[in-house]
């Protein structure tokens with residue numbers, strides 16, 4: 001069953017003051033099932049973040065249709081939450097304050113949001129740190145707070161844009177395992193953008209490879225590995241096979257791609 005459906009969407013950014021316009025996405029079609037974990041990989045500048053922002057409702061496709069549960073996406077909605085690479089926490093609020101911010105804004109009753117934030121703090125493994133401020137936390141802990149804060153509005157869709165990109169390798173690996181647990185408990189659909197093929201395979205039900213800019217779906221690869229995924233799987237033959245297939249697909253793009261160096265599709269609108 002289709003949950004999020006993109007049909008031939010394009011996105012062109014018009015340059016300001018008669019500057020160059022940029023076609024970020026071209027004829028992108030993708031169907032995502034409810035509760036699916038989708039990893040999105042692709043060359044830099046191919047429109048991955050732009051696609052997430054469109055699903056979030058923060059950008060609009062220039063042409064084409066983008067719908068969730070059969071309804072066009074017309075703007076932001078608390079059912080679609082986004083987590084960025086930069087933690088974007090409120091520095092003046094504690095862990096608890098950051099997590100409770102959304103529900104308070106939505107006028108949820110104190111008792112309800114406090115009990116929920118206790119559950120979320122447990123879910124992301126931050127018990128004992130409720131009253132700390134962001135500057136007192138490590139990178140991994142900050143990203144846990146960002147995830148808990150995104151989950152506080154009980155989203156149906158969690159949009160994650162390179163959320164672990166700023167973390168060291170070991171923290172990143174443990175966050176991948178944590179995220180899998182969180183996703184299984186939270187039961188939401190995840191769109192996860194990453195530059196790491198290994199991370200993409202480890203987490204996803206399906207990996208989407210985007211082409212060079214202007215981006216479209218070049219390939220989708222179903223990852224048939226049992227859950228929960230474990231560290232041992234990283235070295236399994238099947239895992240490596242998936243990684244290799246994706247690498248080849250990316251290499252092809254690198255060979256054919258000159259968009260970043262020579263953006264020939266950009267037109268002067270003046």
Ligand SMILES: Nc1ncnc2c1ncn2[C@@H]1O[C@H](COP(=O)(O)OP(=O)(O)OP(=O)(O)O)[C@@H](O)[C@H]1O
Nearest residue numbers: 013022023024043044045046047048049050051213
């Ligand atoms: N608000 C904007 N105004 C103008 N151009 C934009 C805007 N946002 C993105 N672009 C352009 O659209 C293209 C796609 O950008 P996007 O950020 O979606 O790429 P990306 O795939 O997320 O790249 P990266 O992997 O480097 O994060 C780029 O050429 C970028 O310069």
Ligand SMILES: [Mg+2]
Nearest residue numbers: 048049050161
């Ligand atoms: Mg990006």
